[in-house]
Amino acid sequence: MAAFSFKVAPPLPKPTPSSFSWTLSLSSPITPHRTAKPHKTLIVFSSLNAKPTILVAEKLGQTGIQLLKTFANVDCSYDMTTEDLCAKISLCDALIVRSATKVTRQVFESSGGRLKVVGRAGVGIDNVDLAAATEHGCLVVNAPTANTIAAAEHGIALITAMARNIAQADASVKAGKWQRSKYVGVSLVGKTLLLMGFGKVGSEVARRAKGLGMQVIAYDPYAPADRARAIGVELVSFNEAISTADFISLHMPLTPTTSKILNDYAFSKMKKGVRIINVARGGVIDEEALLRALNSGIVAQAALDVFTEEPPPKDNMLVLHENVTVTPHLGASTFEAQEGVAIEIAEAVVGALKGELAATAVNAPMVPAEVLSELAPFILLAEKLGRLAVQLVAGGSGVQSVKITYASARGPDDLDTRLLRAMIIKGLIEPISSVFVNLVNADFTAKQRGLKLAEERIVLDGSPEKPLEFIQIQLANVESKFAGALSDLGEIKVQGMVKEGLPHLTMVGTFGVDVSLEGSLILCKQVDRPGIIGKVGTILGEGNVNVNFMSVGRIAPRKQAVMTIGVDEEPDIETVKKIGEIKAIEEFVFLKL
Numbered sequence: 229m230a231a232f233s234f235k236v237a238p239p240l241p242k243p244t245p246s247s248f249s250w251t252l253s254l255s256s257p258i259t260p261h262r263t264a265k266p267h268k269t270l271i272v273f274s275s276l277n278a279k280p281t282i283l284v285a286e287k288l289g290q291t292g293i294q295l296l297k298t299f300a301n302v303d304c305s306y307d308m309t310t311e312d313l314c315a316k317i318s319l320c321d322a323l324i325v326r327s328a329t330k331v332t333r334q335v336f337e338s339s340g341g342r343l344k345v346v347g348r349a350g351v352g353i354d355n356v357d358l359a360a361a362t363e364h365g366c367l368v369v370n371a372p373t374a375n376t377i378a379a380a381e382h383g384i385a386l387i388t389a390m391a392r393n394i395a396q397a398d399a400s401v402k403a404g405k406w407q408r409s410k411y412v413g414v415s416l417v418g419k420t421l422l423l424m425g426f427g428k429v430g431s432e433v434a435r436r437a438k439g440l441g442m443q444v445i446a447y448d449p450y451a452p453a454d455r456a457r458a459i460g461v462e463l464v465s466f467n468e469a470i471s472t473a474d475f476i477s478l479h480m481p482l483t484p485t486t487s488k489i490l491n492d493y494a495f496s497k498m499k500k501g502v503r504i505i506n507v508a509r510g511g512v513i514d515e516e517a518l519l520r521a522l523n524s525g526i527v528a529q530a531a532l533d534v535f536t537e538e539p540p541p542k543d544n545m546l547v548l549h550e551n552v553t554v555t556p557h558l559g560a561s562t563f564e565a566q567e568g569v570a571i572e573i574a575e576a577v578v579g580a581l582k583g584e585l586a587a588t589a590v591n592a593p594m595v596p597a598e599v600l601s602e603l604a605p606f607i608l609l610a611e612k613l614g615r616l617a618v619q620l621v622a623g624g625s626g627v628q629s630v631k632i633t634y635a636s637a638r639g640p641d642d643l644d645t646r647l648l649r650a651m652i653i654k655g656l657i658e659p660i661s662s663v664f665v666n667l668v669n670a671d672f673t674a675k676q677r678g679l680k681l682a683e684e685r686i687v688l689d690g691s692p693e694k695p696l697e698f699i700q701i702q703l704a705n706v707e708s709k710f711a712g713a714l715s716d717l718g719e720i721k722v723q724g725m726v727k728e729g730l731p732h733l734t735m736v737g738t739f740g741v742d743v744s745l746e747g748s749l750i751l752c753k754q755v756d757r758p759g760i761i762g763k764v765g766t767i768l769g770e771g772n773v774n775v776n777f778m779s780v781g782r783i784a785p786r787k788q789a790v791m792t793i794g795v796d797e798e799p800d801i802e803t804v805k806k807i808g809e810i811k812a813i814e815e816f817v818f819l820k821l
C-alpha cells in the first residue's frame with residue numbers, strides 16, 4: 229500500500245548575498261546521456277565488496293602488517309622492478325611504499341582504475357606522482373609524524389660524527405692505524421647551526437642542538453614565528469642564513485622551489501669551512517656544486533644520508549670523498565620509528581579503503597572528523613541535488629556552467645565547501661559518464677570536462693547552529709527536458725535542505741516542493757485542480773510502483789503546480805503512458821537519484 233503525504237512547501241527564508249565566490253573555468257562541454265551508475269560515496273572505496281588487496285612494496289613494521297591483515301589480503305613483495313609493480317598493480321586496491329619505490333604515472337595507468345589508495349610509510353612523497361594519482365582518483369596518504377624523532381636524531385648523529393671524524397677514524401683504526409693528529413675535530417658549542425626547513429624534523433633538531441650549546445637559526449619562509457621563538461630559534465632571510473652559519477642542516481621537502489637550493493651561488497656566499505648535513509632529500513643540493521665546494525675548501529665537510537640517485541653509483545665522487553660521511557638513507561630507520569610508521573600508515577590506508585576521510589591525505593582536503601560528521605547529511609544532499617539537476621538537462625544541450633549557492637546563518641569563513649562542491653560535481657558527472665568521481669579527482673574531473681563552476685555564499689539571519697540552510701544548483705545555458713524546472717532566467721534550478729538528518733528537495737524551478745531525496749523521483753507539471761494527485765497515485769499503484777512521498781508546489785490555487793513524487797520502483801512504459809494521458813498534466817519526468 230502506497231503511503232501519501234501532501235504538503236505545500238512553506239515560504240523560504242529571505243537571503244542576503246555575501247561576497248564569497250569560487251570559480252573554476254574551462255571550455256569543452258559535456259553531453260548528458262542516461263546511464264545510471266550505482267551510487268558510491270565520497271572517497272569511498274567500500275564499493276569493494278570482496279576483501280581488498282593491499283600490496284606492500286617495501287619493508288614495513290610487523291604491527292602494521294598485522295593491522296592490514298585484519299582488513300585485507302596483504303601481499304608483501306619487496307624489491308620489485310617497475311615492470312613487476314606495473315604487472316601486479318591491477319590486482320591491488322592499495323599500495324604501500326617507502327622512499328625506494330617510484331610510484332609513477334605508468335603505475336597508475338597500469339592499475340586500470342583499481343588502485344584507490346597509495347600509502348607512503350614516511351614523510352616525503354616526492355617518489356609518488358601526485359598529479360597522476362589525482363587524475364586517476366587515487367588518494368595518497370602518508371605517515372608524517374612517526375619518524376620525526378628518528379630523522380632528527382640521525383641529523384644530530386651526523387653532525388657530531390662529522391665534527392669528530394667518527395666514521396673516518398673508525399675505518400682507520402680498523403685498518404690497523406692510529407692517527408690521532410689526523411682526526412682532530414671541531415667543537416659544536418657556540419657554533420651557529422642553520423636549519424633550512426623548520427618543520428617537524430627541523431624543530432626537533434633545533435631542540436637537541438641547543439642542548440649541545442649551539443646557536444640555532446632557521447630559514448623557512450612558512451614557519452610560524454611563535455614556534456621558533458618558543459624553541460629559541462631565530463628565523464632569518466636566505467642570504468643572512470647561508471652567510472653566517474658554521475653548520476647547515478637541510479630539513480625541507482624536495483619541491484620545484486627547493487630543488488638544488490644549495491647550488492654554486494649559495495656555496496659562494498657561505499663562510500669558508502662550513503659543514504653541510506643532509507637528512508632531507510638528495511635533490512635539494514646540487515651535488516656537483518657541493519663537490520666543487522668541497523674541493524675548493526669552501527665546504528670543510530659534509531654528512532649525507534640522502535642522494536639524488538639512490539643508491540648512488542659506486543663511483544659517486546661525493547660518496548668517495550674523504551671529507552664526506554655517508555649513510556644509506558637511514559634517517560627513519562630505527563625500530564621504534566618503523567613500528568610507528570607502519571601503524572600510522574596501516575591505519576590511514578585501512579581508513580581510506582573504508583571510505584573515511586584521511587587525516588593525512590596529501591592530494592585531497594583534510595577535513596577534521598567533527599566537521600565531517602556535521603556536514604555528512606549535507607554531503608548526501610549535495611550529491612543528490614547534482615544528480616537531479618543533470619538529469620533535468622535535455623539530451624544534447626551539454627552542461628557547461630554551474631552556479632552553486634550555499635545559504636547559511638554562519639559567517640563566510642565558517643563553512644568549508646570543498647566536500648560539498650566535490651559531491652555536487654560527482655552528482656553532476658557520474659550519471660552522464662563512466663568516470664568515478666571522488667574528493668580526490670572532483671575538481672580535476674570538472675576541469676577536464678569543461679565545467680565552469682561558480683560558488684556563492686549567502687548569509688541568512690538565524691541560528692548558526694546548523695552549518696547550512698539550503699544548497700541551490702543552477703545550470704545556465706541548457707535546455708531542460710522538464711520546463712517546470714526552469715527559473716525566471718531560464719536556468720535549471722533545484723534547491724534542497726536537510727530535514728531531520730535527511731536530504732530534501734525544496735525547490736524545482738520557481739516551485740516550492742518538499743520531498744525526501746530517496747529512491748527515485750517523478751516530477752509532474754500540471755494545472756492545479758482536484759483529483760489529479762489521486763489519479764496519479766492510483767496509476768502508480770496499479771503499476772506496482774510504491775510511492776514513499778508526495779508533495780505539490782503551486783503558484784496559486786487552480787494555477788500551475790509541480791508535483792514531486794518519491795517512488796521506490798521505476799514505472800514501466802505502460803504506467804508512464806497512462807500518467808501522460810491525464811489531461812491536466814503538462815509534462816513529467818522520471819529521475820533516478
Ligand SMILES: NC(=O)C1=CN([C@@H]2O[C@H](COP(=O)(O)OP(=O)(O)OC[C@H]3O[C@@H](n4cnc5c(N)ncnc54)[C@H](O)[C@@H]3O)[C@@H](O)[C@H]2O)C=CC1
Pocket residue numbers: 351352353372375376379424425426427428429430447448449450451479480481482485486507508509533534557558559560561
Ligand atoms: N632521511 C630520512 O630518512 C628522512 C627524511 N625526511 C625528510 O625530511 C624533510 C622534512 O620532514 P618534516 O620535518 O617531517 O616535514 P615538515 O613538513 O614538517 O617540514 C618541512 C618544512 O620545510 C619548510 N619548507 C618548505 N619549502 C621551503 C622552502 N622553499 N624554503 C625553506 N623551507 C621550506 C616548510 O615550511 C616546513 O616547515 C622531508 O623532505 C622528509 O622527506 C623525513 C623523515 C626521514
Ligand SMILES: O=C(O)C(=O)COP(=O)(O)O
Pocket residue numbers: 326327328349350351352353375557558559560561
Ligand atoms: O619519511 C621520509 O621522508 C623518509 O625519507 C624515510 O624514508 P624511508 O621510509 O626510510 O625509505
